[in-house]
Amino acid sequence: MKKFKYSVAAMLLTFSALGLITSHSQAQSMSDAVYRGLGEKTGISKIVADFLAVVTNDQRISAAFAETDMERLALMLTEQFCELSGGPCKYSGKDMTSAHQSMKINNAQFNALAEDLQIAMEKHQIASSVQNKLIAKLAPMQRHIVTR
Ligand code: HEM
Incomplete structure (x- = not known):
């Protein structure tokens, strides 16, 4: 159970990091x-x-x-x-x-x-x-x- 909790947290972190990267590159592609x-x-x-x-x-x-x-x-x-x-x-x-x-x-x-x-x-x-x-x-x- 503990292990499962950690992997959910890791997944959430990965998704939010991916989201950040995507929005950053979108902003960059608009500004240039x-x-x-x-x-x-x-x-x-x-x-x-x-x-x-x-x-x-x-x-x-x-x-x-x-x-x-x-x-x-x-x-x-x-x-x-x-x-x-x-x-x-x-x-x-x-x-x-x-x-x-x-x-x-x-x-x-x-x-x-x-x-x-x-x-x-x-x-x-x-x-x-x-x-x-x-x-x-x-x-x-x-x-x-x-x-x-
Ligand atoms: C949006 C309009 C303009 C922009 C963006 C612009 C931009 C520039 C830039 C970047 C320089 C170089 C500065 C340097 O040497 O460090 C410059 C120099 C110069 N500009 Fe403009 N300029 C504009 C309008 C004009 C107009 C309307 C004239 C004259 C009809 C003009 C005449 C000159 C001349 C003669 C130089 C060279 C000065 C020298 O020999 O040191 N510029 N300009």
């Missing part, structure tokens, strides 16, 4: 869904490369990037989008205020850049729900970036 939708780190770096190509050909904003180290910018944006989308990265660049405060960026320029990112994501056939979620993560940065 956007990251996976973007094609993870490799996909994000390809999107960023095309994004910067669109930006540097966009007459509305290209002048702002004339003196920019585009290789560093690509790395920083890849890290930033990876982290924002729930991926396993840590953005190591400047905060958005420090990075942009000397540029006197206006709303039209901000919107132009967001549009260029959408063009790049569209080119990579990213699902529109995933595109919208990344754009939604960037939207709150507008008040730090737009100073004019």
Whole structure:
């Protein structure tokens, strides 16, 4: 009888542990869904490369990037989008205020850049729900970036 009691307890423990593991991995798969939708780190770096190509050909904003180290910018944006989308990265660049405060960026320029990112994501056939979620993560940065 004693032995039976212990095995019931062991079974209950095993089930609750399994439940914990399952709910943990479900939570994780939901929180990195956007990251996976973007094609993870490799996909994000390809999107960023095309994004910067669109930006540097966009007459509305290209002048702002004339003196920019585009290789560093690509790395920083890849890290930033990876982290924002729930991926396993840590953005190591400047905060958005420090990075942009000397540029006197206006709303039209901000919107132009967001549009260029959408063009790049569209080119990579990213699902529109995933595109919208990344754009939604960037939207709150507008008040730090737009100073004019
Ligand atoms: C959601 C909008 C934006 C995001 C997420 C963003 C993100 C970034 C990031 C991560 C960096 C790198 C910072 C570093 O080097 O440590 C950066 C730099 C830069 N951003 Fe933005 N940016 C945005 C909007 C804009 C706009 C609208 C412009 C101009 C039209 C702009 C122009 C630049 C330039 C020129 C640099 C390079 C600065 C340098 O050479 O040091 N950004 N941005």
